[in-house]
Amino acid sequence: MKNKKTIMTFAALQILFFHLWISVFPGNQVELFLRTTSYIGVDIFFFVSAYSLSQREVDSYGKFVLSRFLNIYLKYIGFAVIAFFYAGWQIKTFIYNICGISLFTKGGGSFLWFLPAIMLVYLLLPLYEKLHQKNAVLTGVAFIIVWIAIAVAISQLTSYKALFILWNRIPIILLGFYAAKSDFVTEVLQSKKKSILAAVALLAVGETLLFFFGFREKLMFPIVDLYYLIAIPAVLGWILLLSQIPEVWITKMVGQATLEIYALQMIFGYTLANKLFRANMGPLAVNLLTAVIIVVIAVIVSQLIRVLKNFPQSKHKM
């Protein structure tokens, strides 16, 4: 995807903003709207991941899953170990998190929920690709029907809500999957003018929908947390817009450290922000300093991990 690191940097900062922003202008609806809806950074990540996966040839499913496990899930387990000691988890909590059980029981309240969720996507999307190759139309139609039926049934017949944070992201994931295979989308992405025009239109529609159905009153019927789907036009608009912003060294570095940014903000971010606030810094200063500290440390950790991963190879070359 064009300028992928720019897109990922923006999405990571949106999520940081969502999690840790302290209100600078209490009661200001613009600030509140921007913060409340910046969760769409997650949707951007889902779209980009599915798009990238759809573009690549998965020769060996086992090798692909193993590589994702080593690049993503191993880091997740590492951060879970840190959280285990730092937060004083029970062993049951640790096991439930790393096995993905907490994702199903607590949804967004589970530790770094996005990482087991994206691992699930990496497990299942290649299988969807195989079905798609056999019969694209039937696969797509059948999947949509099953998705809607399960979503409505669980929403209307049970009080279960936890997994909708992922279930309602399946449409944006599939949009990423299909976008990568679409000549039309490729053509739009390659044209700066078309991308920006489409982005402006989508953002105008998308942010309006978010304002009315994903902000003060959230669309919850007939599917729980249906407002996640309302965000799709805005998500696509941001992706199109950001795809036209060239990567620079800072977005390349930050874009490589998005997993670390996410993990550090969730493990240490609240404590850091609270401590800075108690040191009588104003909310804006707290926000900026918290963000800078987390991003800088995340980039350092990310680079260290890269060096350690490449160390056996560089030692061999010597």
Next chain:
Amino acid sequence: MKKRLLTMMLALTMVAGLFVGCGKSDKDASNQVGSEVEENVPDTMAYGLRTLFREEVKKDTNVENVANALIESPLFGEVVMVVEPVSEGDYTPGFDGDVSGFRSAAKFCPMINTIPFIGYIFETDDPNALEALLKEKAALNWNVCTIADEMVTDVQGNYVFFVMSPESFDAE
């Protein structure tokens, strides 16, 4: 073939967790209690705050002062809490739609809003009607991504206490 089978089994195991999760229902509005004296009160944050509310509202009738007293509770640990006055017509997070029917109110919540905690103290002429309205409109999943574990309300004179909260603020 074996690798594919193993990976499918891993995927199915995670999907099977869906049914484990489905078997567990969220604590919902049935955890609410009224203002009667009851035994075996759960040892959770919301109930702890309710007890504090009952003590504080006897000492001070200003809703902001009561809320400020509640946020000093050690139940909140290191989390910085803030109190904001609320008027009718203001945005009242935590509910499907805005809340009305009160003279004055104070909202108390974590400074960082992603923790699924929200609390209100209302002063009203019809506390029972307001309490019923709050219970009807409350949305445990008002906070994007996270869900509160429980909702507790209480009425003391013309004052209504409302909290949606995790069971505790202990880190998980």
